[in-house]
Amino acid sequence: MKLFLFNTMSRRKEEFIPIAPPKVGMYCCGPTVYNYAHIGNLRTYIFEDILRRTLEFNGYQVLHVMNITDVGHMTTDADAGDDKMEVAARRENRSPWEIARFYEAAFFKDTERLNILRPHITPRATEHIPEMIALIQRLEAAGYTYRTKEGVYFDTSKCPDYGKLARLDLSSQRTARPEVVEDETKRNPSDFMLWFTNKPNHIMQWESPWGRGYPGWHIECSAMSMKYLGEEFDIHCGGVDHIPVHHTNEIAQSECATGHTFVHYWLHGEFLLMNREKISKSKGGSINTLQSLIDEGYDPLVYRYFCLQAHYRAELNFSLEALDAARSGLRRIYSLRPDDDPLRNDEAAFEEAKQRVHEAINDDLGIPEAVGLLNTYDSYRLWTTFDAILGLKIAERAQRGEEELPEEVKQLIEQRNAARREKRWAESDAIRAKLIAMGYEVGDGPQGTTVRKRPV
Ligand SMILES: [Zn+2]
Structure with missing residues (x-):
């Protein structure tokens, strides 16, 4: 069966054809490990997990790479502000290295509780500094960079199709981006830092051909994705907020370095919308992390099922009422039993139903439609078949009710x-x-x- 995915680059659904089937290379921008993950970010990782599981369901062998950003992500997605790691280190009076390892472990604990499959390779930025330096040197040799006292910049005016992913209008950019404190040594507003050199108070620093310093956030993803997936690979994903700056800059520096297409399919997950007033926990504090949901008595899989109610390219409104509704729905699914399955003795009907659900999913991950169909069929066997994609642990949880009581x-x-x-x-x-x-x-x-x- 054909699989269609919406490619942000073309703004349309395209048939998915990998470079070297059955292998698929997939890179996802990982967390910046300076704090607990927000449930809105976790929605993006659930979408990427559904994508990977769908590819595997369709018979592909996915190599899933997700980086850990533990240096260089400034408090704006552009170059202004401070490194998020260093801000967290000051806040918690710990070293940025301790901060990074602590929140990386917390991140993987969250994703495990959400039944998100662990990526095969999870490279840390701080462990790939030589690869980043080599890539910057390659760009430098090809004439795409310039140096100022602040560091090494990528010169976007040398890149003819800069901004093609976001369809940026660069003429309007000259007056836009008021949040960015401009560095007067920068030639064009959209130029971005490859290597920072003039940050004497920054704790994490490395030697480089341009002096002691640290890498920019964007070069990290280009260097690590190309190292593990090759200089041209199938799928790159992230949140929609990555389109205008981070992914735009990744494409520019990767394609200028190699001279060819970087990625074939760009997929982006939409935002989770929180109420304007903060949603408060019953014991104080607000709900914004997975742990805060658990503290309120929600099973992490309830949050996963809640996320499956909306298409990944649609915004999703978060509320406790919607979460309660998801919990009721999930309880009903877990109450299904193989013995009273309406499709149990009708192989033809089962195959037809399976085909319909599979088609819905292969149409750009139509999970809400698939869940609607599954709810109509009410078949334990069909639910457990597609649980390979949904990841709701249906067989395991359905058995819980049958366990011997203590x-x-x-x-x-x-x-x-x-x-x-x-x-x-x-x-x-x-x-x-x-x-x-x-x-x-x-x-x-x-x-x-x-x-x-x-x-x-
Ligand atoms: Zn990235």
């Missing part, structure tokens, strides 16, 4: 049955509340209390 729970059930027989309602209610707090669903059936582990 001795303590069995005793509580007996105590509650006795309390109900003797009409001690307060005690019966207290035991019920205790079981719910322990993560069980409690019902009152003809045989007394029924209890099963809540799947989500």
Whole structure:
């Protein structure tokens, strides 16, 4: 079956044809590890995970590379401000290296809890400084750079199709970008730093042909993606916020260095919109990280399922009401059983349904349509087949309800049955509340209390 993906470069859906099938090279811009990941950023990683799983479902062998930015990402996406790592180091009174390792581990803990497959290679920027220097030297030799006292700039006026991804109008850029504090040594407003040299207070510094300093954020992704995927590869993804500056600059420096196309398909995930007023946690603080959702009693997979309700190229409004609705939907999916599957004994009907869901997904990751179809068929086998893409752990969670109950729970059930027989309602209610707090669903059936582990 053909797979279609929306390519930001052409602004249309294109049939996906890899360079060397069945292999697919896929690069995703990773986190800047200066803080806990925001749930809006995690939405982007869920979209990229769905993309990878869809490619694998279609029989491709994906090599998934995602970098760790642990130096050089300034507080604006352009060159102004401070390095985010150094700001965090001052805030927490730790070294930028400690900050980087701590938040990198926190990031992978979050993605694991969201059942996001770990990329095959996760290169750190600080461990690829020689590759970055070599790439800057290559650009320098070809005449695309100039030096000022601040560092080495990429000269965008030398790159004839600069800005093609974002369809930038460079004439209007000369007056735009008011947030950027311009460096007067820069020749064109869109020029960007490849190597910073004049930052004496920056803790992370390396020797280079241009003096001690550190790399710009954009050169990191070009150097690391080309190292692991080759100088021309299939798919590059990120959030839509990367289009105008970061990916634009990655394309310029990569294609000027190599003289050919850098990436064939550019895919971008849309924003998660938070309410203007902050959504508060019941115990204070606001909801913006995965842990803050867990603290409010949400299973991470509820957040994953919530993200699957919207197409990746559509904005998604975050609210606790919408999250509650996703939880109800997910509980219903987890309550399906193979024994009462309407497609259980009808192979032709199953194959037809599978074809329809697969077509929906292969149409530029039409996950909301696919989920709609799956909800209509209500088939355990169909849900578990496509769980290879959805990543909701359906088989595992559905079994949770069938597990043997621990001795303590069995005793509580007996105590509650006795309390109900003797009409001690307060005690019966207290035991019920205790079981719910322990993560069980409690019902009152003809045989007394029924209890099963809540799947989500
Ligand atoms: Zn990047």
